[in-house]
Amino acid sequence: MDIRPIEIALLTGTWHDALDSQSDAPVATIAKNVVNGDFRDLTTSPSRDLFTVTQSRTENLLDRPLAEWFDRTQNLSSPGSSASTATPDDELLRLSCAVACLHAFVQANWTGPDLDIKPLDVLALSPELSQLVGEDRLNQKAVSELAFGGEPAYHLAQVPIFLQLARILLDTPFQHVQTAPWWRLRAWLVHEQVLDEPVAVPEGVFGAAAPLLDTFASASEPDLAGRLLLEQGLLEHYVGHDKSAAEYFVRAARATQLEYELTGALGKRTRFQQTDVTQLILLAQSRVRGDGSDPRQDADVSTGKKEEGAGPTTSAESETASEASSNNHNNIAEKAPSDPALPETLLLNDDTLLEQTAFTSSPNAGTPGSRLAHIDPAAQPALHPLDQAILLALCLNVRNTSPAHGLTAEQMAPYVARVLAHPRNWTVHTMALLLRTRLEAHRTRTVERAALQLQALVEQMPSADSPAAERLRFVHELVLPSRWEMEKELARRLLALGVVKSALAIFERLELWEDVVRCHASIERPDHARAVVRDLLAGRKTEADAVLAHAKASSDARRSTLDAARAAKLWCLLGDLEPEHAVEHYTHAWELSGHASGRAMRSLGGLHFARGRYAEAIACLRRAAAINPLQARTWFVLGCACLREEDWDGARAAFVRCVTIDDEDGESWSNLASVYMRMGEAGRRVDLEDGDEDGVRAAAAATADEDEDEDRDRQAVGPQGSRPAEKAKATAQRIPFTNKLLAFRALKQGLKVSYENWRMWSNYMVVALDVGEPAEACRALARVVEERAAKDGPACVDEDVLDRLVAAAGSESDNAVGKTETETETNANANAKRATQTTGLERRVADLFERTILPRVSSPRIFRARARFLTAQGRTADALAAYLDAYRAGPAGTIERGETDVEKWRVGVGEVEEIVDVLRNFNGSGNRDEGEDGAGAGAGDGGRSWRLQARSIVRTFMGRTRDNFEDEPEWARLVALQDEIRKEDA
Known part of the structure; x- marks a missing residue:
């Protein structure tokens, strides 16, 4: 028998009539029943023979793993054997039974309806064993064995034995299947x-x-x-x-071969819109399947959609439909009698928003040249259910790769709307409705529909409005939450709406004790939360009524068989509630779990870190990461602890794992850069060489990423309480250029997802200069100024960096001029070339001054830096004006009559001497008109103009300060300077 077509039928959940004529073997009939959602063959031979528990294994049966309950030498191929004697029919039977067990578990916990078989009907037990093995004990054992990677399995999952049996069968070797x-x-x-x-x-x-x-x-x-x-x-x-x-x-x-395109089309979203506005829409089209079916020609009548070519849906029609639906007293969208296999879809019934966007009919809605340009956005063709599942996955990808922002929801909505437009499968439509409820949960006009729709999805699970085969056909192509996860989501939605009592009832029924504790904390009842956990650990608290109704064990029996993984989690929860005994509780949880509880080590490591015991934190967190390496937070805290212990290699490894798990973790990228700026070639601290001040500065910047909010869950790296200037001395080291380059790349990657983090921009600015990227440093300085100017004023400008950028731009300008200047050209010609020739960095620095810094802040040093920049460009008049602006903004220009601060006055004397030298050096240059304090002179006076200007500055400064400082020794310098200018004027 050719088993390949049957394998395909099992995978796709579709049995074709042609398969009936290929084989009449019993295993083919079993496979057909499994495809059709009928698992009762598990209770009869030959399927039940695979699950025969022999009497020879009655001794300590419950202490043995489930895989050892069965005689694998007769019914299953031995995993340890090098060759198998199983025939293709035997392997197909084994696969069909594994699929039946897996789908039985999924049906009981995900899709519904309720199962018509029980675990004890599947296991072949002798009368003696039947007295020992009950369904409750069997399920508890399966839950215990399903725990993996230090994480317990959900203890109230229905018939978990079926999942474990499926895993046992699938773990056996297959040669023909x-x-x-x-x-x-x-x-x-x-x-x-x-x-x-x-x-x-x-x-x-x-x-x-x-x-x-x-x-x-x-x-x-x-x-x-x-x-x-x-x-x-x-x-x-x-x-x-x-x-x-x-x-x-x-x-x-x-x-x-699914074709899709996210584009725009004209349409209306509200009842009162008079003009069409461009709306985001997803155009999509499935291929014609090989069986002759064309989903593009199918328009689902249950949604009232017109078939392709039937004309557009106008806003008036949409409004009429909405008004008609509002008369539905149950707020449920009616389903067409011809298609009952659909979940209940609630209507919005809003007085402003339309049920769905009413797009204007257009023959060319897509991007010009697109293969989907012919699709009418008002009447798109139906999609194949598999393509709908792919679109829902792409919708999840939009959320995964985008920030938490309202625009992300707007971008996800067209994917969901495209799937909801033509329901083709019960499970796919359920998943689309669930995604819609998540998108609508944060909007005022849709939050009510979101909560009610989620409630309807929860209530539909046990119903039998659609066959099991229909629900299971595409369940593996979706991330549909389990029944308890969907109920938990509903409870959290109610909690967010303030319906605490109803949420608490759901959490207690599901025995989700962490959420129960969170509910008690939200209503300020921490004592009740501690009492709940202690009663659970002591066996005094019974299970929920719904669980007791299923004849579960009493509290005493339940306490004796409490799963070790769950008990360890409860002790961890108690440690969270009682900080004074947290170490004791976490340690007990670790021992109780047999050193397998990742939660215990994560909690204990975090506690040690918060208390400053970094060595102990590292040991605990490494154990937790070894148990479950997918926990990004574990790696992050481990990296921070290694930083505090100066274990650079360990910190680097930890933060690399962080960004591997989540490459949008900006803080991890920043801390990874900090590690690179602190470590030598071999990860060790080495002494700073003479003159390596840039390395100190880069290291100091890389460690300055401290967050202002002390309540944040993640703590910034670097010694607590230290500031960048202090860190520069504490982290003195010789930084290899390779490490600087790695730090630069890490910061560049982190800024893609932390664009508003000005500290990262500040670090990036300094490191960019050290690796020879002045253009990037210029961009980073602009971002820091934009973010911090309003709060910090001139202090937001790193003036050292600004000076280096000006020097780099001037050097670049000189090189550009030198390429074209001949030996016979004069300096005037060279200056003229500089004034007309600009390089890329020059343009960036010019924009930095004119568009970013000066419109927001100013300081004497900023003006001087701009003056040097303008001088390098050959713009002498503008440069002199900048020097004069620097003088006016400094102590000499701002000093008032009656000033008594002698130190400020002495600084002012130096500034007066400096500005006179500047004016002397610009002798013969064109200057601006005379301004305040006589600080200006008319152009065309040649050498006389600067002396007039300098004399005015000196005279003004001396006149303001004569009364208080005439007896100071520096006063003689001012007198000498005044005489010198007078003599030159003569």
Whole structure:
């Protein structure tokens, strides 16, 4: 028997009639029933023979792993054997039973309706064993074995034994069945969602499934290739590898030949709009499938959509439909009688917003030249359900790769609207409605519909309004939350709306004690939270009524069989609630879990870090990271602790893991740059060489990334309480250029996601200068000034950096002029060339002065830097004006009559002497007209003009300060300067 078509049917959830004529083998009938959502064959032979528990294993049966309950030598191929005697039919039976167990678990916890089989009906137990093994004990054992990576499995999941049985079957070797690695991938995605936190996926899961793209899901099966790529992307998405997930999603769309384009089209969003406005829209079109079906010609009647070519939907029609729907007293969109397999869709019924954007009919809505330009935005064709699932995945990718901003929701909405427009599958439509509720939960006019729609989605799970096969067909192509996760989301939504009592009832029923504690804390009842946890640990608190109704064990029996992973988590929770005994509780949780609780080590490490015990924190956090390496926060705190201990290699490794997990973590990029600026070639501190002041300055800037908000969860790196000037001395070291370049690249990457972080810009500015990137330093200085000018004034300008930028721009200008200047050209010609020739850096520095700094702040040093810059450009008149502005802004220009500060006066004397020298050096240059304090002279007077100007400045300064400072020794310098100018004038 050719088992390949049956394997494809199991993967796609569709059984074709042609398969009935290929084989009448019993295993083919079993596979057909599994595809159709009927798992009752698990309770009969030959399927039940795989789950026979022999009497020879009755001794200490409950202490043995479930995999050892069965006689693997008869029914399963031994994992340790080098060759298998199993036939293709045997392996297909094993695969079909594994799929049945996996889908039974998914149906019970994800899609519904309720199962019609029980675990004890599947296991073949002798009468003696039946007395020992009950369904409750069986499920508790399965939950315990499903714990992985230090994370416990959800203890109230229904029939978890089915998931464990599926994993046991799929872990056996297969030689004839090719799709077993694919089903392992699916089982891992389900398993991940049962755990409290995502954990790292074993390497073999992805590696074994990848070859199927070439050997099984080839180009002749584009939908199979699309499914596999999509499911790989969803698993990457769930564990937080967003960049890799995005690549898989795009490849899946290409594999199925889905064409889509996010563009704009004219339309109306409110009832009162008179003119069309450009609205964001997703144009999409599926390919014609090989079976002759064309989803593009199908328009779902249940949504009232017109078929392609039937004409546009006008705003008047949309408004009429909305008014008609508002008469529906249950606020439920009516479904067409011909298509009952759809979830309830609530209408908005708003007096302003339309139910959906009313687009104006247009034959050319897409981008000119696009293959989708022919699609009418008012009547788009229906999509294949697989393509709809891909669009929902791409919608999730928009959220993953975009900041938390209202524009992100606006960009996600067209993907969801495109899927909701033509419902084709119960599960896909449910996922689209769920995404819509998440997008609408933060808008005033839609928050009510969002909460009610989520409630409707929760209540529809047990219903039988659609067959199980329909619900399971595309469940692996979605990240549909489990039933308890959806209820938890509903409870958190209610909590956000202030409905604390209802939220608390849901959390207690689901036994989500962390959320129960959070609810008590929100209503300022911490004592109740501690009492709840202590009662759970002592066995005094019974389970929820819904659990007791299922004949669960009493509290005493429950306490004796309490899962170790769950008990450890409760002790960690108690440690959070009782800080004075936190170390004791976290340590007890670690010991109770058998050194497997990542939560305990994360909490203990964070506590040690907060108390300044960095060595102990490093030891704990490394254990936690080894258990669950996907926790980015664990790596971040570990990196900060290593920084405090000056373990540069450890800090670098930790922050590299942070940015690997989340490449949009700006703080980790900044701290990684700080590590590079503190370490030598081998990661050790080395002495600063003479004259290496730039290295000190760069290191000081890299350590200056302290956050002003002390309540932030993440703490900035660097010694607490130290400031950049102090850090420059404390971190004296010789920094290799390679490290500076790595720091520059890290900061550049971090600024992509932390554009508003002025401290990162400040660090980037200094490091950019050290690696020879003055243009980037100029851009960074502009950002710092823009962010801090209003608060810090002139202090926001790093004047040392500004001076270096001016020097670099002047050097670049001289080089540019030198390339064209001949030996016979005069200095005047060279100055003329400088005035007309500008380089890239010169333009940036000029914009920095004219558009960024001077419109916001000013200081004498800033004016002097600009004067030097203008001098290098050959703009002598403007340069002299800048020097005069610097004089007026300094102590000499601002000193008033009656001033008594002698130190300020002495500084002013030096400034007067300096400005006179400047005027003397500009002798013969064109100057601006005379201004305040006589600080100006008419052009055309040649050498006389500067003397008049200088004499006026000296006379004015002496007149203001004569009364208080005439007896000072420096007064003689002013008198001598005045006589000198008079003599030159003569």
